[in-house]
Amino acid sequence: MIREPLIFEISDEGKRAFFLPELDVPSKKNILNGVPIREKIEGFPQVSEVEIVRHFTRLSQTNYCIDLGFYPLGSCTMKYNPKINEKIASIEGFISSHPFAPQDLVQGNLEVLKTTEEFMAEITGMEAFSLQPSAGAQGESVGMMLIRACLEERGDPRKIVLMPDSAHGTNPSSAHICGYRVQEIKSNEQGTVDVNDFARTMTEDVAALMITNPNTLGVFEADIKKIAEIVHSKGGFVYMDGANMNALLGICRPGDMDVDVIHLNLHKTFSTPHGGGGPGSGPVGVKRELEPYLPVPVIEKGENQYYLNFDRPKTIGRVRSHYGNFLVVLKALAYILSLGPKGLREVSEIAVLNSNYIRKNLVKEYHLEYKAPTLHECVFSDKFQKKHGVGNIDIAKRLIDFGLHPPTMSFPLIVHGALMIEPTETESKRDLDLFVDAMKQISREAKENPEVLKSAPHSTYVRRLDETAAARNPILRWNKEIEE
């Protein structure tokens, strides 16, 4: 196997990959007199175009990806990314627009944004949307800021944000950024919020409840309306993390569950590619009461044209430059238009079917901590395999040998040794069966030959990596002491 070097290691003086046209204006010396200039960028690479193409092509081949196979990361919704959407997002008229372009010259872009907002509002049952947040976590902090701004205007921002112990890690972090103390609610035996317990916990010190529905176990919080009523009766707000919206499209809407704020992840539910860690997009939807606080600008529909409204006295301000990740929003809009109302509902129905098919097939081999019915994902644990000294990480690494991507393991924290599986709707029965068969074989191997799991993966470009050493002796960049 060729071990691909770092680009810096194949760099050599004088090699080049790209040439600019000759300068066509009269060149002036001393133009930067008095300004400190750098002679060279130390260590910067010098390589040929062929070397770069092979470098990145070889590197790409060491990546697993959704185009290659099954990718059941729970709560990440790794569905197929339609290629037509990429083509649409490369249309010159979109990608060449400057964000400060006069508004009358970018009516197409503004229409894309406004239409997407309206579609998101219909899909979620919310009343207004902002597409500015760059990803889910930023959407969460925007949501919390809106709540805080509204409560402040009422006279007291309050102190506490409640969230179930099954929450995604970004939830407590986002609440904290907005100046709130996080208080966890213990899940009941079904893995959901217990209404009676909750009624005792909810006080007038609580600004909001952050809830994920279906929750990270894949279980629907069926009491959501009662819970919302309790929150509202104490003057608080209900924030819904929309990471799991893929279970609900066209079936039910957070707005109808009396949720006040929601964020969506376009790189999950709406099929935009995750890019190995972004760009995402995390639109925030609100009910009327919170609408005045949305980030600026908001897009308005005038008589003949769309325009940007900056004159919003109650706004929380901005959380990033310009109008959000426009091209990501564009791909999500294309996705909605390609599926239509029936297609979107089918997405959720089949996502739920695929997940339940896996659950049913694996329930004998793997421990299911919570037995309640699940929707688009299911969470097993390594409890049975632990008896043989095998943990969820070993199961995950062994799956890689079968040409499959492991499930999510880092949460929910309420399931020890979690294997959180979300197949999504785009997978074929053959791919689901390949996964089921692999998981069954791994369960057998755990009993018969646990060593093969503990030393997995065996078939990859690199074997199991020493993450402890990486943190203890940090090497975070290439470095060459003396440059030629």
Added chain:
Amino acid sequence: MSYISLSDRDIKEMLAKIGASSLEELLCSIPDDIRLKRDLKLPKALTEPEMLYHFEETARRNKYAEYLSFLGAGAYRHVVPSIVDYLSSRGEFLSPYTPYQPEVSQGTLQVIFEFQTLICQLTGMDTANASLYDGASGAAEAVLMAYRLQGRRKILVANTLHPQYRMVIKTYTKNLDLTIGEIVYSESGRVDFADLNKKLDKDTAAVVIQSPNFMGVIEDLKKISESVHNHQALFLVVVAEPVSLGILESPGKLGSDIVTGEGQSFGIPLSFGGPYLGFMACAKEFIRQLPGRIVGQTKDVEGNRGFVLTFSTREQHIRRERATSNICTNQAWCALRATIFLEALGKKGLKELAWQNVQKANYAFDEIIRLKGVVPKFDGKIFNEFVLEFERPWPEIDKFLRNKGIIGGLSLEQFYPELINCALFNVTEMFRKEEIDRLTESLKEALK
């Protein structure tokens, strides 16, 4: 359209296996009173040819591309080598998740490691993260980082920091016990030293300076750094036009403690403002407070070099509410594009690119200021942007240029009420001499 891969027979078999009679039965945990009992009110599904037609139509309603535009202000039109599009559109880069499983993500991880290295080399800092959302939120994250490191309650921000970046800093810090003070600019367009020194005190956690600043003027970072460090405050340098780092001395060499900025110039199209690419680099001793993902080098069980996400104890999925930032998904794919861009340009190419920007912008500047009715607003040295002040009302000139097929500069009055009839012009390597001359000629006519 549909992206479902199950046949009717598959669905039947799967339901039978589950023991359910219908798809509906699988949804029984969702109470009836919150069900949507109608179809979503959305247009009916389109096929691929219909979608393409629809979006090409929509894109045609953007008339902007028909104009010769000199807009910059934090978003720049630069050359993009064809290998950037080609390589970055590979499914292996576009369609994976965040590299939580390093054994099957070495491609993404090594690219980020190279990106971190390139950012360190450009900024002259020790350590860089894997990316942030954009320059504006990056600046805000840097302020929060300085606040955590210093435990002081005041941040001083040059008012020549991009107005949107200042807004984001305000939003991010609103709920903290932190005051944000602004430092004004002088006649040169650079930071007013008297104002800086007057406002610096023992409560100052950090000073935030953009260079080249929003007016296009290059700041004297070394001098500022001395003042800042005399007060044991941290020096945060923001780079909104990173091509400048190809020629200007690195902020690290001039005394910066944290450098953050916008990487859009490196192979990322204007895209109506996003996705862009935030970057952040810092001195080694601050790494535990650096927000975002960081990739580190390690070894596998056979001793082969490999890369992993590291220092995750700073992050939300471990540290929860005590994390350095709530950031999770960031801009990995944009960082990939920047990495390919920078490696393609290379040591000589990036320097030449920067040099061409300086030359062309200065050429345009020199030609225009010869005209009557327009003067340079500031006398500081510029990189690829400059502010012009017009005798006649800017809206009239802007309109005249528009009729000539030109979008002139960005009106500054909307951000700086005192800069009446002032506009910010950007000239990059993408402008041919004839195009620059066309701007000068049109301005000449407009000013008659």
